Amino acid sequence: xxxxxxxxxxxxxxxxxxxxxxxxxxxxxxxxxxxxxxxxxxxxxxxxxxxxxxxxxxxxxxxxxxxxxxxxxxxxxxxxxxxxxxxxxxxxxxxxxxxxxxxxxxxxxxxxxxxxxxxxxxxxxxxxxxxxxxxxxxxxxxxxxxxxxxxxxxxxxxxxxxxxxxxxxxxxxxxxxxxxxxxxxxxxxxxxxxxxxxxxxxxxxxxxxxxxxxxxxxxxxxxxxxxxxxxxxxxxxxxxxxxxxxxxxxxxxxxxxxxxxxxxxxxxxxxxxxxxxxxxxxxxxxxxxxxxxxxxxxxxxxxxxxxxxxxxxxxxxxxxxxxxxxxxxxxxxxxxxxxxxxxxxxxxxxxxxxxxxxxxxxxxxxxxxxxxxxxxxxxxxxxxxxxxxxx
Amino acid sequence: xxxxxxxxxxxxxxxxxxxxxxxxxxxxxxxxxxxxxxxxxxxxxxxxxxxxxxxxxxxxxxxxxxxxxxxxxxxxxxxxxxxxxxxxxxxxxxxxxxxxxxxxxxxxxxxxxxxxxxxxxxxxxxxxxxxxxxxxxxxxxxxxxxxxxxxxxxxxxxxxxxxxxx
Ligand SMILES: [Zn+2]
Numbered sequence: 001x002x003x004x005x006x007x008x009x010x011x012x013x014x015x016x017x018x019x020x021x022x023x024x025x026x027x028x029x030x031x032x033x034x035x036x037x038x039x040x041x042x043x044x045x046x047x048x049x050x051x052x053x054x055x056x057x058x059x060x061x062x063x064x065x066x067x068x069x070x071x072x073x074x075x076x077x078x079x080x081x082x083x084x085x086x087x088x089x090x091x092x093x094x095x096x097x098x099x100x101x102x103x104x105x106x107x108x109x110x111x112x113x114x115x116x117x118x119x120x121x122x123x124x125x126x127x128x129x130x131x132x133x134x135x136x137x138x139x140x141x142x143x144x145x146x147x148x149x150x151x152x153x154x155x156x157x158x159x160x161x162x163x164x165x166x167x168x169x170x171x172x173x174x175x176x177x178x179x180x181x182x183x184x185x186x187x188x189x190x191x192x193x194x195x196x197x198x199x200x201x202x203x204x205x206x207x208x209x210x211x212x213x214x215x216x217x218x219x220x221x222x223x224x225x226x227x228x229x230x231x232x233x234x235x236x237x238x239x240x241x242x243x244x245x246x247x248x249x250x251x252x253x254x255x256x257x258x259x260x261x262x263x264x265x266x267x268x269x270x271x272x273x274x275x276x277x278x279x280x281x282x283x284x285x286x287x288x289x290x291x292x293x294x295x296x297x298x299x300x301x302x303x304x305x306x307x308x309x310x311x312x313x314x315x316x317x318x319x320x321x322x323x324x325x326x327x328x329x330x331x332x333x334x335x336x337x338x339x340x341x342x343x344x345x346x347x348x349x350x351x352x353x354x355x356x357x358x359x360x361x362x363x364x365x366x367x368x369x370x371x372x373x374x375x376x377x378x379x380x381x382x383x384x385x386x387x388x389x390x391x
Numbered sequence: 392x393x394x395x396x397x398x399x400x401x402x403x404x405x406x407x408x409x410x411x412x413x414x415x416x417x418x419x420x421x422x423x424x425x426x427x428x429x430x431x432x433x434x435x436x437x438x439x440x441x442x443x444x445x446x447x448x449x450x451x452x453x454x455x456x457x458x459x460x461x462x463x464x465x466x467x468x469x470x471x472x473x474x475x476x477x478x479x480x481x482x483x484x485x486x487x488x489x490x491x492x493x494x495x496x497x498x499x500x501x502x503x504x505x506x507x508x509x510x511x512x513x514x515x516x517x518x519x520x521x522x523x524x525x526x527x528x529x530x531x532x533x534x535x536x537x538x539x540x541x542x543x544x545x546x547x548x549x550x551x552x553x554x555x556x557x
Pocket of ligand 1: 441442443444445446455456457458459
């Protein structure tokens with residue numbers, strides 16, 4: 001049953017993206033401007049129509065500029081307007097859309113521009129070193145961890161508890177890179193095989209090079225407006241019907257990693273708001289966050305679109321293929337499109353928006369779609385953000 | 392606007408401004424972790440217990456994050472536990488290639504049970520072979536802390552060399 005909430009109805013009416021690539025000559029501000037301009041164009045709005053701006057970006061250290069909210073503001077149309085920046089680790093991109101939603105839902109603003117940007121390539125010698133500062137400085141950092149360690153630990157635990165093989169997980173990478181091959185924004189689309197994944201460089205066993213999304217730069221933007229406004233500008237608004245976000249405890253060595261409890265909580269919050277009672281029956285298309293291939297399976301379970309440990313079997317049957325029952329990552333996901341962190345999360349929301357609008361072009365899934373879900377995740381395996389949209 | 396992705400070589404042929412931040416910090420360990428580190432120096436793993444829900448925090452915390460009340464007492468947990476997950480890293484924290492893999496994982500310390508979702512535990516090195524990680528035989532094994540010799544301990548997480556199978 002749908003919760004009786006007294007929110008303003010909110011619709012997405014425009015979206016824009018830069019391609020995702022490594023080492024753009026363009027600055028973060030220029031990337032943000034490019035995505036923002038395209039989003040306004042699709043919405044048939046001009047900047048002067050926008051009431052306020054929401055910016056999403058992950059740790060400042062990636063671009064190498066502190067106060068990134070302010071830094072990105074002029075490229076995001078923020079000058080002279082209420083501007084805020086949200087940051088919840090890797091979950092930031094979807095949180096940017098959620099934040100835009102509550103600016104409108106509360107009645108505060110009628111037309112909001114949401115912009116997410118990340119430039120992962122400036123860090124030298126490799127952005128991996130920047131992650132050193134996410135660890136507990138006393139109890140963890142002395143062990144010289146790198147970021148891939150913790151996800152390898154989560155992946156291996158998931159494999160162990162659910163008896164999942166590397167081959168089954170590699171199928172996610174194969175599917176997403178194939179889906180990305182028809183996405184004009186994608187960095188790494190193409191046909192690969194399970195063997196290619198299994199033969200790629202071992203980074204941190206069980207994680208190999210083709211299990212992981214690439215280093216990318218990029219920006220994404222969306223326009224979200226009040227329901228009454230939406231009907232004036234478009235015949236095909238896409239409604240934001242449910243949002244959810246939660247955090248688990250930060251002490252990941254002290255909890256079970258096989259199942260993402262943090263995501264289930266966020267998903268239940270969003271489903272309740274949207275009146276989704278049986279997610280596997282009601283959700284038509286999904287963009288779960290996939291910086292690593294196992295993460296898509298892990299997240300499909302947390303989103304209650306597969307039972308615990310059963311996502312790999314459904315994937316193998318084709319359930320999550322582009323022409324399957326619930327197409328998953330039809331955009332090609334982070335594995336195929338690229339992973340400029342915050343922009344990648346908002347890209348997931350945009351993918352669902354285009355699917356529901358019917359303008360996803362070659363990415364459009366075969367079955368008719370009515371309800372779509374986008375999700376992101378981040379921090380130390382603890383933060384999750386979920387958005388449910390309908391046409 | 393047409394966007395321009397660059398190749399790695401192109402960066403080398405142009406003048407670039409490189410900056411190395413002088414970002415050095417003196418972190419404080421705080422009340423709970425300071426005592427925890429003292430314990431490690433003495434070869435003990437110390438936790439803090441919540442008087443309301445009974446949860447034992449290792450590494451310790453001065454408050455219970457759920458009951459939001461002060462944890463009330465110090466309690467020593469075992470330096471033995473069970474391997475929950477283990478991985479073998481062939482890259483360093485700067486992503487340089489390692490010849491010999493470094494093996495790390497998480498350990499659920501005793502007392503605790505396999506039904507606990509949250510438990511006293513540590514992230515640490517595990518002294519075992521790459522093979523045992525790959526075939527997952529290390530999962531669920533009972534392990535014990537291999538302590539550095541008393542005179543070499545300084546009050547650091549590094550006072551434990553690794554956890555090894557017993
Ligand atoms: Zn408590």
